[in-house]
Amino acid sequence: MKTLVIAEHDKGVLKPETNKTITAAVKLGFDVDLLLAGENLSAMSEQAASIAGVSNVLIADDAAYANQLAENLADLVLSLADNYSHIVASATTTGKNFMPRVAALLDVAQISEIIDVIDADTFKRPIYAGNAIATVKSLDSKKVITVRASSFDIAQEQAPVAVTSVTGKGSVGLSEFVSEEQTESERPELTAAPVVISGGRGMQNGENFALLNGIADKLGAAIGASRAAVDAGFVPNDMQVGQTGKIVAPDLYIAVGISGAIQHLAGMKDSKVIVAINKDPDAPIFQVADYGLVADLFDVLPELESAL
Amino acid sequence: MKILVPIKRVIDYNVKARVKADKSDVDLANVKMAMNPFCEIAIEEAIRLKEAGTATEVVAVTIGNKSSQEQLRTALALGADKAIHIETEEKLESLHVAKLLSKIVEQESPELVILGKQSIDSDNNQTGQMLAALTGRGQGTFASKVDVQSGTVNVTREVDGGLQTVALKLPAIVTTDLRLNEPRYASLPNIMKAKRKPLEVIAADSLGVDLAPRIQLVEVNEPEKRSAGIIVEDVATLVKKLKTEAKVI
Numbered sequence: 001m002k003t004l005v006i007a008e009h010d011k012g013v014l015k016p017e018t019n020k021t022i023t024a025a026v027k028l029g030f031d032v033d034l035l036l037a038g039e040n041l042s043a044m045s046e047q048a049a050s051i052a053g054v055s056n057v058l059i060a061d062d063a064a065y066a067n068q069l070a071e072n073l074a075d076l077v078l079s080l081a082d083n084y085s086h087i088v089a090s091a092t093t094t095g096k097n098f099m100p101r102v103a104a105l106l107d108v109a110q111i112s113e114i115i116d117v118i119d120a121d122t123f124k125r126p127i128y129a130g131n132a133i134a135t136v137k138s139l140d141s142k143k144v145i146t147v148r149a150s151s152f153d154i155a156q157e158q159a160p161v162a163v164t165s166v167t168g169k170g171s172v173g174l175s176e177f178v179s180e181e182q183t184e185s186e187r188p189e190l191t192a193a194p195v196v197i198s199g200g201r202g203m204q205n206g207e208n209f210a211l212l213n214g215i216a217d218k219l220g221a222a223i224g225a226s227r228a229a230v231d232a233g234f235v236p237n238d239m240q241v242g243q244t245g246k247i248v249a250p251d252l253y254i255a256v257g258i259s260g261a262i263q264h265l266a267g268m269k270d271s272k273v274i275v276a277i278n279k280d281p282d283a284p285i286f287q288v289a290d291y292g293l294v295a296d297l298f299d300v301l302p303e304l305e306s307a308l
Numbered sequence: 309m310k311i312l313v314p315i316k317r318v319i320d321y322n323v324k325a326r327v328k329a330d331k332s333d334v335d336l337a338n339v340k341m342a343m344n345p346f347c348e349i350a351i352e353e354a355i356r357l358k359e360a361g362t363a364t365e366v367v368a369v370t371i372g373n374k375s376s377q378e379q380l381r382t383a384l385a386l387g388a389d390k391a392i393h394i395e396t397e398e399k400l401e402s403l404h405v406a407k408l409l410s411k412i413v414e415q416e417s418p419e420l421v422i423l424g425k426q427s428i429d430s431d432n433n434q435t436g437q438m439l440a441a442l443t444g445r446g447q448g449t450f451a452s453k454v455d456v457q458s459g460t461v462n463v464t465r466e467v468d469g470g471l472q473t474v475a476l477k478l479p480a481i482v483t484t485d486l487r488l489n490e491p492r493y494a495s496l497p498n499i500m501k502a503k504r505k506p507l508e509v510i511a512a513d514s515l516g517v518d519l520a521p522r523i524q525l526v527e528v529n530e531p532e533k534r535s536a537g538i539i540v541e542d543v544a545t546l547v548k549k550l551k552t553e554a555k556v557i
Contacts, residue, residue, distance in 0.1 A: 010469065069474065070437065070447055093467040097449050100402070100437035109403045109522035112432045122526065127431055128325035132334050135526040174446035175476045178462060182470040191468075195557070219557060227486070237452075237487055238470055243428070244486055246468070252556040262324060269534065273554045275546065281539075290537040290554065293546055303543040308557070 001085040001120075003028050006077060007036045007048055008068075008094050014047050016192040017090035017149035024147040025088045026053040026155070027117040033058055033084070035166075037065040037076055049160035057163045064170035067177040068094050074101035076168030081106055081142065086120070091146040091247075092191075103144035110144045111136060113247075115151035129243045130266040150191065150249035150270065183236045190239065193222035195252045196268070198241055201228035202257020202278065202297055209235055211298075212256065214305040224248065224268075226258045242267035257297050260285025277301075309456070309478075310365045311354040312418035314409055314439075315347035315383055317376040318429045325429075331527040334429075343379045346424025348386075349484040352491040353454060354422050355387040362456050363420075365389050369412050371405055373397050377507065384502035385494035391505065392416075396512035398519055402430075406438035407517045413443050418479065420461065425450050425483040436483035446476035450485040 003025045008015045018034075025032045036048050037060040049057045058080070064072045077098070081087060087102060089095035091113040103110035115133070116124040122137045123145065190196065197212050197219070209223070216223050224241040225234065241248055243266035253271035258264060260276070260283055268274070269288050276289035279296050286292045293300060319325060320340040328335045343351075357363040368383035369392040370376045380391035394408055413421060426433035440447035448454070448463025452471065455462040456478075464473045466485045494502070512519065540546045550557045 067472070070440075070449070074441065093450060093465075096433050097437065097447070100434035101441040101447065103434070104403060104406060104438035104441035107403075109401050110432070110434050110438075111523065112434060126531070127528070128319065128334055128429055129431065130531060131325040132327050133529045133531050135529070137524040137526050138522065139524055140522050173477070174444075174480075175448075175474050178473040178475050180467075180470060180472045231487070236470070237466055238468060243431070244426075252550070252554075263321070269531075273550070273556045274534075274537070275550070286537070286539070288534050288537075290534075291546055291549055292537060292539045293543070294539060295542075300543055304547070307543050307547045 001030045002083060003030045003032045003086040003088060004080060004084040005032055005034050006089040006095070007034050008090055008092055009036070009038060009044055012040065012044060014044055015092070016154060017092055019051055019155040020149040020152040021088060021090040021147045022051050022053050022155045023152040024114065024117060025086070028086050028120050030086065031055040035060065035077070035080065037073060038068070039063050039066040045163050046160060049163055050157050052156040052158040054161055056161060058166045059163055060166050060168055062168065062170050068098070069175050069177060070098040070101050071172050071174040072170065073098045074105060075172050077102045078105050079168050080166065086143045086145065088145045088147060090149045095146050099144060099146050106142055106144065108140035108142050108144055109138065110146065111138055112146050113148040114145055115148050129262050130269065131262065148247055150247050183238050187216060188220065188222045190222045190224055190241070190246050191248055194250050195219045195221035196224050196241070196248050196250045197221045197254040197256065198224035198226060198258060199229055199234070199256050200226035200258030201232060203229060203234060206234040211301040215301065215308065218305065218308040226264050255285050255289070256301065258285055259283045260288065309363050309419040310367065310416065311357060311363045312367050312369060312413065312416055312421045313350050313354045313383065313388065314369050314421070314423050315351065315379055316344045316370065316427045317341050317372055317379045318344045318427050321345055321428050327528050327530050331529060333525065333528050341375070343382055344424050344427045346426060346484050348491040349486065349488050350422040350424050351383050351386050351388060352489045353484060356489065357456065358387065367392065367416055367418065369394065369409065371396060371400060371408055371512065380507060381502050382494060384505040385499040386492065389505065391507045393507060393509045394512050394515070395509055398512070400519060401521065401523055402432050402434035402438055403522060404517065404519050405435050406442055408512060408515055409439050410442040411515045411517065413439070420456070420479065421481045423481070423483045425485055436481055440481040443481070446480045448474055448476050448480060448482045451482050452485050452487045454482055454488070
């Protein structure tokens with residue numbers, strides 16, 4: 001029995017979610033191979049081979065995998081699946097996209113977004129927006145699993161292991177990449193940042209999000225948002241924290257002008273310390289906050305920035 | 309073109325799910341149920357494509373017990389032309405649902421299937437992708453824009469870090485993200501009219517799909533409760549507590 005982890009990368013850099021997914025994969029108790037599919041992978045392959053717990057790195061270098069299109073990537077994983085009892089990827093938008101396709105092609109169920117490994121067949125995963133935790137046992141011979149990266153630690157480094165090339169069919173001809181539009185940001189990535197400061201509808205407009213910049217700079221924080229702030233057009237949607245956005249678990253989460261709807265809490269309630277700043281003392285966010293400040297955010301934010 | 313929209317009856321999204329005392333599952337007795345919010349967006353997109361003259365027929369389909377016909381009637385009231393109810397009392401997994409839906413795809417041969425990206429109960433985010441795999445079609449998941457051209461559909465997808473646009477060969481499968489559209493409400497006259505629209509009932513067992521469980525639900529627990537926090541009176545106290553007590557800054 002062996003485990004195959006599919007690496008996730010962007011612009012020639014392995015994503016931190018990959019390291020955390022390897023931590024989860026190691027817990028299954030078998031050798032872990034890491035598949036790196038894309039284009040121009042040589043620099044990344046060294047990095048991949050140095051993640052503690054990886055026994056072997058498989059490289060599939062083909063333009064068809066450059067944008068990690070689900071149809072092509074699923075076909076490649078399927079071609080390697082015979083050698084593995086467990087196939088694992090992180091529950092990012094890429095992993096969520098191609099993994100169920102792999103599972104269906106293998107005729108097995110997928111276990112989505114696990115937050116804990118009990119044994120090689122049994123896992124914990126949140127359901128109902130995190131309001132319940134299900135313990136589930138896979139009855140399939142092959143397990144296809146996606147991992148909620150925020151629930152696992154980052155893997156350490158090791159002396160590099162062997163790297164082998166593999167080839168797949170390339171493009172299966174169902175889809176083509178047209179374009180992408182990335183949100184520019186110099187701040188740490190939301191899902192990996194140790195501190196996150198998020199604004200909600202209480203920010204009133206997009207310009208006011210600038211009030212968070214100074215604080216984020218001083219704390220080395222990423223800036224997030226509630227769905228209300230995204231839907232109101234204050235900020236782009238990849239900043240959304242919640243059930244349908246990103247799931248974060250930083251050391252410190254500061255919620256500013258966020259009421260704390262179920263869907264938002266699903267994305268941040270595993271943060272180590274939660275601070276809520278809201279002028280409504282009855283806002284549900286105060287029920288999960290370690291430290292609450294009932295005050296107008298427009299008074300508090302400049303004060304907080306200068307106090308740091 | 310014909311569009312198929314699978315929908316799901318789920319707990320209303322405003323209701324906080326409660327775990328049963330025996331930990332066997334979430335308690336759904338006497339809980340308000342509704343159409344999954346992402347499915348509403350899928351129906352809306354199909355109706356808009358019909359209004360734009362791109363689609364000729366919109367078929368809504370659901371899988372579940374008799375009560376799920378309520379959600380099909382809602383879909384009809386919103387503008388779907390006909391509905392199919394695959395009746396079963398079993399609690400099905402995404403793979404089963406995808407297999408049953410692939411039979412309906414065979415029967416109806418829609419050029420586009422639009423599903424929600426995930427249901428807010430099981431939070432799996434699998435069915436659309438699995439249906440795409442089983443029907444051998446391309447998939448445009450987490451769509452925030454759908455642009456049908458001749459022979460292809462361009463789907464703008466919400467991905468980590470921004471947006472990605474892919475071109476899929478038709479027929480194809482699309483799953484909706486929240487910002488694809490703002491679903492409309494059903495008007496009373498349309499709700500009345502929906503009662504006369506065709507609703508076909510098919511027994512799930514008759515479709516020749518193996519519905520044996522692949523995943524065993526061992527138990528369901530409440531998430532760990534966070535211990536109650538404190539309210540601080542000013543910013544200075546907050547910063548002091550974060551530095552000395554919580555030690556996070």
